[in-house]
Amino acid sequence: MAHLNSDILLAAGETLGIKPTTALKLMRQFALDVRQEAHKLMDEVQQQNELIALDRPELTATFAG
Known part of the structure; x- marks a missing residue:
């Protein structure tokens, strides 16, 4: 493309x-x-990541890697 x-x-x-x-x-x-939808998707992923981090804190990223 x-x-x-x-x-x-x-x-x-x-x-x-x-x-x-x-x-x-x-x-x-x-x-x-496309830009607007990309921002919506990024926000959705961020929200999902926050929910995952609450449920599975061991999966949270750290500065150590």
């Missing part, structure tokens, strides 16, 4: 009949949505 860039996505959109301004708007919204 690293090889994808806005130029490639704009060209794909054009092939599908999507105007460049619309495609850019959709790409920006998609990027924003």
Whole structure:
């Protein structure tokens, strides 16, 4: 996926009949949505880790490793 860039996505959109301004708007919204969902997932994992630490303190990370 690293090889994808806005130029490639704009060209794909054009092939599908999507105007460049619309495609850019959709790409920006998609990027924003991904960031928001990533933050939600990170918060969820943090909460789950805290619950695990309460139940199984031996699994809590320490500075010693």
